[in-house]
Amino acid sequence: MAIIINDETRVVVQGMTGNQGSFHTGQMLLYGTKVVAGTSPSKAGQVHQGLPVFASVREAVVERGANASIIFVPAAGAKDAAFEAIDAGCSVVVMIPEHVPVQDSILIVEYARFKGAKVIGPNTFGLISPGKSKMGIMPNHIYKPGPVGLVARSGTLSYEIAAALTNAGLGQTTAVGMGGDPVVGQVFNDVLHEFERDPETKACVLVGEIGGSAEEEAAEFIKTMTKPVVAYLAGRAAPPGKRMGHAGAIIERGRGTLESKRMALEAAGATVVEMPWEVASAVKKLLG
Amino acid sequence: MKLYEYLAKGRLQAHGIPVPPGKLCQTADEVAEAVKEISPAAVKAQVLVGGRGKAGGIKFAQNPEEGRKVASEILGMNLKGYTVEQVYVEGKIDVEREFYVSVTVDRNARRPLIMASAHGGVEIEDVEDKYIVRRHVDEAFGMQPFLARDIAAEMGLTGDIQKQVAQILLKLYEVFRTEDAELVEINPLVVSQGKVIAADARLNLDDAALFRHQGLPEVAEGTPLEQRVKEIGLAFVELDGDIAVMANGAGMAMATLDALQHYGGRPANFLDAGGGASVEPTAQAMGVLVDMNPKAIFVNIFGGITRCDDVANAIVQVKKTRGIPVPLVVRLVGTNEQEGVDILRREGIDAFREMSEAAQKAVAVAGEGR
Structure with missing residues (x-):
């Protein structure tokens, strides 16, 4: 066994088409992580790293059965991304960005408590x-x-x-x-x-x-x-x-x-x- | 980012918290002029260090002549390493009572925390816990007036003073939220002729949120070298030893300092070259270490996302372009380790695998240790 994530974890990558998101999606796929989709509001409909790119996390959940999200968007958009993932029903949300305003983090943590989701980070590896x-x-x-x-x-x-x-x-x-x-x-x-x-x-x-x-x-x-x-x-x-x-x-x-x-x-x-x-x-x- | 007192008070006032009248001055003449309007006045050095009063950075003036005299004493003085370039001339208040109020982030509760005490003033650190009221705010729903009333009552206040303090608590929370503060603190919050006024104020803003607050004046924090490295975009802190240090990752950089100290060495700095830094910023960081003129330089890299060959190339680049005139100890393991070690070896630099051995060596070549 393992905690929080295992081989049943189906991952959506928020901000998959950016530099960091793209590189680490590749690395996660190499490792064997079940990455099932990415999101990017401007690149929806494309295929990236062999995966569908959706406009929203909800689509990734509905279409591809995603149950966890990893966030690579810039810090200023991190709060919105986390709320979107939690709202879509992701039970694990990993927040890679650093320099997320602390007041945003407080609200993210409150919302995760309310919805029963686990947020890892922000500013985490x-x-x-x-x-x-x-x-x-x-x-x-x-x-x-x-x-x-x-x-x-x-x-x-x-x-x-x-x-x-x-x-x-x-x-x-x-x-x-x-x-x-x-x-x-x-x-x-x-x-x-x-x-x-x-x-x-x-x-x-x-x-x-x-x-x-x-x-x-x-x-x-x-x-x-x-x-x-x-x-x-x-x-x-x-x-x-x-x-x-x-x-x-x-x-x-x-x-x-x-x-x-x-x-x-x-x-x-x-x-x-x-x-x-x-x-x-x-x-x-x-x-x- | 810490704000100067005059800026902090400006923000409090903008949110409706009473502050004494004041004026920012750069010269003794300006102070004399200001004291004509504001008298008696306190002339306060605007520097970002605590204990200004005891260090001679706050003096009083009854008239313009005294204002000119104390201003010339304070302006230009060195206050705990900072040169005083500005003073804040502020109406002196008759203090009847001193309270303490603040809003900050409680990391464990992961909620904003309001702290308040009827025993404010310079000795707040020593006030017993039972005299400090602590209440969390559920930020999902925000601050409520009842909570402010509760806190003021629990402080032991009554009547009109209780009402005024409750009002100030509501506004203080508003400052905390809308200004993206890490800390907003009024100490002392004083009672003067029946009115509650913020006599001193601290406002530390969240650097990560500055993008939401355009137009704030730049407040230069840290030593000149720290400011220079900040411009490169790296985390850097000057320490008082003489072994210059670079590592990748904040935790790793801290552990590297600890290792040097463990073997009796004295680290000269904290420098986090980043979790995945490429050649150019790493070379810039190396350049800063050379400029510090240390007894030795210690580079400690665990290559994960950072590639050892990139680090090696950065070191070689600095060695070739400007030279590294002090002993250099490199510890290099992880991604592309062999490539990195080979690049260094061609330049006559040996690399260690074990952090402990490398740290001992760095201490030895610096002529320190046991």
Whole structure:
């Protein structure tokens, strides 16, 4: 099994005909994702990457049975795209764009709650259930199926850790990108709940960073989890008041420090490692 | 983007929140002129740092002569690294009570959060939790007047003051929404002769939403180097060490700094070269690192969407066109790794596979560490 997406996930790509959308549609098809259609209001009726292009998500749902959407439209149009996908009945909406206004994200998350949809991101690399389905922009070759559930804020750092897990013989059930923005649809807590319920996930890896308190909130749930959790937290060397690339990665007024996250996670029973290259061996040890 | 106090107050006033009379001035003469109309006055440095008062950036004037004198002291002074180029001359208010009100985004609840306290002022950070009222707003339905009344009552306010504060809370939420704010804060919100007035204000706008707000004056934030890299379109922060760092992806860049520090090195900067950067921006970023004149440069790349050969070509381009006069340590793995390693090797640059080994090496060549 896997969480959130699997081989029954039928994907519509919003903004498929743009540069990024087009490239990653190709990559997802190569990976074996069931991409069934794309949308583009100006290119409806055309065929792109061998797939039909529709004017609306609703058509992709009705005509091609799409049940999930991945969004590659520019940030200014991201809110409209997400509302359209949720309204059309997509149960999973992956939002790749960065620089989505936070007030737009708040409304998207409210609407998703109301309609029972799962929004991943914005500003996420997406998610992948190795061997089954990939909705995202991560490289295809670094994952393999296995027992580890991975959830991270940051793309490249999670690739580093996923590759190290794979090299150590530890495949993944699903790897989820929470997204680097202050407001995102699925936080560590939500994803860990899914991993706890998933029978094939035997251990979880959480890749966090400074800023916000999603790690502290996750710690509350980790206390009750039956599965072991290994955490790596980035941003030890970051000074307060400076935004470290991600809109969410900033230590403000003493909140969101690495130390408070580490203490909360350790108190909850998680193994917190100092450096990213220590994750795989820590997982191996816990799985015995 | 943080707005200067005078701009923030201008926005509050536009939404109907009372603020003291004020005038923006660039010279001592202008200040003297302004104090003729506004007296007694506070002359306040317009810089984006906290604690201006304690640092000597706020002074008072009873008459034009005093205005000229304090203006000449403040204008041009260095306030926590920023040169004061403008002052805001503002009517001094007799403060009877100080409150605190703000609207911000609660990331965990994923909703706007209103915070309010009857114990406002400079010590707000130390105010006990029980004296701070916290209420979320369901943005799908918006702010409701009852919520503003509730909050004002829970602050312990009564009568006309309660009514005024409730009105201000409604308007403050309107500012938060319509201006696309990340934070709008009034501290202190003061009671002066029976009227509730915003004595100081912070308004931080969401950079991602600036496309909806044309015509705002550019507020230069960060060091000159940070501003330069921002123009290239990359995320960059100057730190106080001397190993210059480039990595791809924000999390990876943070982890790279942590690794250097772990081995006793001192990183000079945070630089996210992007998750899928091509040759040209990567070469520009390398150029910035060379300009920083560090003791060593550390490039840490996990090629996913980023291609290792692109990164290698960028490094070689910088080496050939302008030279890299300091030790360079490169860690390169992932997509097109072998091509990248070969390109570097032809130029006499070795690449590491392991991040830990590379970080140790970078610390060693910089002459730092244990």
